[in-house]
Amino acid sequence: MIISIQYLYWLAGVVLAITTVMTLADRNHPKRWTAGLFWGLFAIAFLVGERLPPVAVGIGVLVMAALAGMGGVGIGSHRELATEARAASAKRLGSKLFIPALAIPLITVFVAVVLKPLKIGDLFLLDPANSTFVALGIASLVSLALACWLTRDTPVQAMRESRRLTEALGWALVLPQMLAMLGLMFNDAGVGKAVAHLATAYINLDYRLVAVIVYVLGMALFTVVMGNGFAAFPVMTGGIGVPVLVGVFHANPAVMAAIGMFSGYCGTLLTPMAANYNIVPAALLELPDKYAVIKAQVPTALAMLVVNIVLLYVLM
């Protein structure tokens, strides 16, 4: 492949390194050194992470967690455009401001769909395993050029803005990765097996409805714990779905799988473990309550679990 995901890691590493330098150079930053160290470690993980010994990275991760835990990741100073200047700029540009914003998703889709099968010689143009990420990277760069040209602002200013938003997100930006790491750790330690063992050993699955309810709620609960329906699916389907629903009650496996996975997604809507969907957006929207997004999702998720139980019972 010609454009591999490695370039994106380097790009992210450079952006984070610039954030680090700006943070360290900010004399008015209340958490200048701790925040600088936090972003610096994160930048290193992107720049050279795969070449460092895993133990060293592990120590770095624990240091980052400690820095975040002691409140060491704060927000620095930032100079906004004066209100009048911003209003004038909004008036001058009008709906043209939407163009670079909409260009990010549109170019991402275009690159991911149209350029994905493209080969130059024997090489794929895009990393086939990560084509969406690569497409997003290309789209972000093109849109950045577009935005700079349109607003007649500089890439340096864009980096300052990137730092402002990165610092506003704070540790929430790192949390999804921490949770994915925890999921892998759970896997290695056999947490899934232990949960499936508890679920199957203590509940009487001789009734069709009970088996359906245990499978649907088990998928949801397991996803709440792991933060990811993909991790729950093999455990619950291997533990209950295939032996009990298909084996004993002759369920259609396609119906079971489809509704089972959706039950997992209901769990995703309920859990802070799915940080990318639930915690990061609350941080991005600068909501004081970090659980506000989950609270908005709870009624829909619970209603869908009931719907899934009914659908699975009727359709299987």
Added chain:
Amino acid sequence: MQTAINLWPLLGVLVIVVGFVLRFNPMLVVAIAAVLTGVAASMPLDTILATIGSGFIKTRTLPLIILLPLAVIGLLERHGLRVHAQQFISRFRNATAGRLLIAYLFVRETTAALGLTSLGGHPQMVRPLLAPMAEGAAVSRHGKLPAGVRQRLLAFCAATDNIGLFFGEDIFVAFGAIALMHTFLMGAGIDVEPLSIAFWGIPTAVCVFFIHSFRLYRLDRYLAQHTPEPAIAEAVAK
């Protein structure tokens, strides 16, 4: 069949639940849970550190999606994107926050079902466009929103993006989850067409659209009831 299963690693789950409920810093809670889970599974210390380190490196794609669009979005915000998005939506007299979000839910879910999952997303769509538009529509109808009401409205914007994405993408045949289910069932000796797994997801996907839309429809009523002086705002709108 009763093989000895080590239940101690469940301590890690307990740490997570207690940590999140007591609202300790999530980064710290996760780190402690990871170390404790490793100890409970009787891993040596350097294995624990190496598992944490390699897990962290393996999952580096996750923050990319959020980090990369920030420069563009930040620059546009500096030049008034959010202000303009609010003003833009208030030109449409019939627009309410609930109706806007129902339309977004429909577009998000159907495009995701066609495999176009990157057409939305929190950093590139919800923060710069959807949230200011929903807020703009609400403000031009009901006047200034109290902080709690505003927070609930913005949370609904993020929730709507999530729900549209989750329940749409899973009925797209080429999506990873379908491949995962197909591969797993093959491994269990059951051969199912991926297309048929995708097909049987449709009833749930349709139900979630109606259920969440109903909640969004009621969100408009909530906004009307929980804003200070709806009568004045209505008079201004006329």
